[in-house]
Amino acid sequence: MDDLYQQNILDHWKHPRNSGRLDSPTVSYEAINPLCGDKLRFDLLIEDETVKDVLFSGRGCAISQAAASMLTEEVKGKSLAEVRSLGKADVLELLGIPIGYSRLKCALLGLKALKVGVYTAIDEEWDEDELL
Amino acid sequence: MTQIATPQLDLARIRADFPILHQQVNGHPLAYLDSTASSQKPALVIDALTDYYRRYNANVHRGVYQLSEQATEAMEQARHKIARFINARSPREIIFTRNTTESINLVANAWGRANLKPGDRILLSEMEHHSNLVPWQIIAQATGAELDFIPVDGDGRLALDDLNTLLTEQTRLVAVTHMSNVLGTINPIAAIAQAAKAVGALVLVDGAQSVPHFTVDVQALGIDFLAFSGHKMCGPTGIGVLWGRKSILQAMPPFLGGGSMISRVELRQSTWHELPHKFEAGTPAIGEAIGLGYAVDYLSQIGMDAIHQAEQQLTAYALERLDAIDGLQTYGPAVAERGGVISFNLDGVHAHDVAAVLDQHGVAVRAGHHCCQPLMNILGAPATTRASFYLYTTPEEVDQLVVALEKCKAIFS
Numbered sequence: 001m002d003d004l005y006q007q008n009i010l011d012h013w014k015h016p017r018n019s020g021r022l023d024s025p026t027v028s029y030e031a032i033n034p035l036c037g038d039k040l041r042f043d044l045l046i047e048d049e050t051v052k053d054v055l056f057s058g059r060g061c062a063i064s065q066a067a068a069s070m071l072t073e074e075v076k077g078k079s080l081a082e083v084r085s086l087g088k089a090d091v092l093e094l095l096g097i098p099i100g101y102s103r104l105k106c107a108l109l110g111l112k113a114l115k116v117g118v119y120t121a122i123d124e125e126w127d128e129d130e131l132l
Numbered sequence: 133m134t135q136i137a138t139p140q141l142d143l144a145r146i147r148a149d150f151p152i153l154h155q156q157v158n159g160h161p162l163a164y165l166d167s168t169a170s171s172q173k174p175a176l177v178i179d180a181l182t183d184y185y186r187r188y189n190a191n192v193h194r195g196v197y198q199l200s201e202q203a204t205e206a207m208e209q210a211r212h213k214i215a216r217f218i219n220a221r222s223p224r225e226i227i228f229t230r231n232t233t234e235s236i237n238l239v240a241n242a243w244g245r246a247n248l249k250p251g252d253r254i255l256l257s258e259m260e261h262h263s264n265l266v267p268w269q270i271i272a273q274a275t276g277a278e279l280d281f282i283p284v285d286g287d288g289r290l291a292l293d294d295l296n297t298l299l300t301e302q303t304r305l306v307a308v309t310h311m312s313n314v315l316g317t318i319n320p321i322a323a324i325a326q327a328a329k330a331v332g333a334l335v336l337v338d339g340a341q342s343v344p345h346f347t348v349d350v351q352a353l354g355i356d357f358l359a360f361s362g363h364k365m366c367g368p369t370g371i372g373v374l375w376g377r378k379s380i381l382q383a384m385p386p387f388l389g390g391g392s393m394i395s396r397v398e399l400r401q402s403t404w405h406e407l408p409h410k411f412e413a414g415t416p417a418i419g420e421a422i423g424l425g426y427a428v429d430y431l432s433q434i435g436m437d438a439i440h441q442a443e444q445q446l447t448a449y450a451l452e453r454l455d456a457i458d459g460l461q462t463y464g465p466a467v468a469e470r471g472g473v474i475s476f477n478l479d480g481v482h483a484h485d486v487a488a489v490l491d492q493h494g495v496a497v498r499a500g501h502h503c504c505q506p507l508m509n510i511l512g513a514p515a516t517t518r519a520s521f522y523l524y525t526t527p528e529e530v531d532q533l534v535v536a537l538e539k540c541k542a543i544f545s
């Protein structure tokens with residue numbers, strides 16, 4: 001278990017990529033983790049069915065911050081269809097560390113903010129089961 | 133540095149009673165510092181459970197055969213033990229529930245629906261656990277009653293200066309916690325109850341953190357309801373207690389309807405069984421109730437005053453060591469007014485990350501809002517890490533916590 005806080009995680013935590021707020025996002029959604037009260041917001045600028053720009057903001061633990069930071073790098077320039085298909089496995093692969101059951105909610109908080117945002121943009125209903 | 137005086141508790145002997153404590157976690161000896169969330173269980177309690185399931189498992193109050201008689205007697209014995217433990221006038225005032233949460237919901241629903249009307253007021257405090265807040269929100273919405281709150285001061289104590297203004301002729305009930313599960317603050321219940329009586333309000337005490345850790349005497353406190361959980365006091369999960377004053381319980385309508393709680397049942401109406409059965413619909417957690425009886429035996433034999441004293445000494449030691457860590461902030465009042473709970477934050481590191489690093493060093497603590505979101509807002513900390521102590525906690529485990537915190541600082545520096 002000594003490998004939870006790997007260098008890449010700490011690097012994203014100390015120097016988050018794409019952190020901040022967009023001036024006029026197409027959509028913006030804040031996800032809350034009811035277990036700890038942490039909040040993460042994703043602002044998305046969508047053009048031609050593509051994520052033109054993305055910034056995240058909000059407080060959270062190193063795991064949720066690192067996962068959100070990695071996700072922004074991952075989805076910038078991607079089509080909405082590609083973002084829609086992202087799931088838990090993709091986030092865990094980005095993090096590259098074993099995540100226990102109790103920290104999954106932290107790791108997936110950014111993914112939820114991102115995907116609810118995209119679903120709002122395309123006017124589709126979000127189902128929490130997508131995080132399973 | 134505080135020298136720990138000759139310990140009143142024989143820690144080595146006590147620890148030998150708790151099988152779970154003797155294990156390694158992530159290559160370190162387990163330091164279990166989360167008894168506020170749930171305590172560990174002595175072998176005596178674990179054995180009582182298996183003994184029930186192996187030798188005399190049967191439904192209670194129903195069979196005339198040997199096993200059922202035996203189970204019924206054991207469960208009723210547990211009720212007697214618990215009544216003595218909190219100095220209730222009668223074991224019939226002891227109602228078995230699942231936990232503190234269910235006990236409070238029982239009062240909110242059964243007493244609240246029958247007694248609250250628009251304009252009535254319920255006085256709570258800002259440091260309540262969600263389980264002594266949300267049921268009142270729900271019942272206030274259903275009945276038109278209003279909620280008031282005793283504020284929390286900068287040291288994490290109840291600000292009682294304005295208590296007499298907060299208590300009005302419309303106040304029907306005061307529901308407060310005896311001890312905060314975030315700050316460890318022990319509240320002056322007897323004084324609050326006296327003020328409440330002056331305006332004719334009933335008093336419910338959330339005893340989830342007090343009953344396990346120090347002597348609670350319901351008569352001396354002058355209160356009307358006490359709610360607590362077995363699993364926080366060396367007992368099993370799934371069993372809790374509501375104590376209520378007999379006259380009030382008798383006047384209350386039932387909470388849940390079903391088997392065991394009735395006297396006569398017709399197709400369109402029924403009459404209720406006597407106390408405590410009126411509030412115990414359905415098959416109870418029999419083995420767990422019996423187990424809780426054994427937990428009460430265990431705590432009584434060691435002595436609640438000795439347990440409280442030892443916890444306060446350990447808390448004083450822990451506060452001194454934690455406050456010496458650069459960049460670490462602890463919350464809560466001075467030792468004299470608190471029990472063995474310490475919430476803290478490390479500068480710039482999220483509570484979850486602190487807890488995760490501590491776990492890597494074998495130290496089990498809770499991180500988050502501790503089911504007290506309004507209080508966390510007042511503290512200005514969305515989350516804290518919390519270490520909490522019980523009769524089996526050692527100074528060495530506090531030292532292990534401090535070492536792990538230094539490691540944590542290094543990782544996130």
Ligand SMILES: Cc1ncc(COP(=O)(O)O)c(C=O)c1O
Binds near residue numbers: 309313341
């Ligand atoms: C002060 C306080 N009240 C109520 C509760 C709720 O207890 P339970 O979850 O056993 O119902 C707790 C435990 O978390 C507590 O610490």
